[in-house]
Amino acid sequence: MxxxxxxxxxxxxxxxxxxxxxxxxxxxxxxxxxxxxxxxxxxxxxxxxxxxxxxxxxxxxxxxxxxxxRPDIDPAAVFRGLTVDTPGLGTVFVTRVLTVWENDVPQRERGTALLRIAVTHDPVAERMRTFFFGLARHVLGDMAADDDRDLRIALIASHILGILMMRYVLRLPEIADADIATLAGRVGPVIEQYLTGPPGSPVE
Structure with a gap:
């Protein structure tokens, strides 16, 4: 048997x-x-x-x-309606990213687990970078200025990943305890600078 x-x-x-x-x-x-x-x-x-x-x-x-x-999200749904002409584009973008992570607990847990593994395991980190950069290019490619487009998008991806790491993995109190509106309001102008500002120009 x-x-x-x-x-x-x-x-x-x-x-x-x-x-x-x-x-x-x-x-x-x-x-x-x-x-x-x-x-x-x-x-x-x-x-x-x-x-x-x-x-x-x-x-x-x-x-x-x-x-x-990796978080299972529909970028078209999360970022629907965003264009380069959206008022406060950077702030809106950051708000939507953080809102997904804050409200969708299963996806946040998966994403947080992936970030933790990537910190100590280079092969996973490499694949994660490829995924997140590809996602950023898909979402922001048409909104980023032509000059150094890939660098602009890479800077945005790194900035957002840094915030997610500090808020949900390392739990830095100043980031973890801040409300979404505060973080988006502070980070949004930087994201806009990355997207469309002249290289080397200061954030206003």
């Missing part, structure tokens, strides 16, 4: 639910054990798939980590 390990039923590798099952299992086990103690074998067992399928879909544990923990 054959035996089967406890856990979810085996998942058919050809079904579209397979990838979702792997990601769900990965999120659960990362939350339970942390990054270092999570193994591909444990994720496969929880998902009810062969471990080879994880390599098929995601390649490495580092790639799976970013895919499983």
């Amino acid at each position: 054959s035996t089967r390990s406890r856990g979810r039923p085996r998942v058919d590798s050809a079904r579209p639910e397979t990838r979702t099952a792997i990601l769900t299992a990965a999120r659960e086990i990362f939350a339970e054990r942390g990054f270092e103690r999570t193994t591909m074998r444990a994720i496969a067992s929880r998902a009810g798939v062969d471990a080879a399928l994880i390599h098929h879909y995601f390649g490495t544990k580092d790639t799976l980590t970013v895919e499983a923990l």
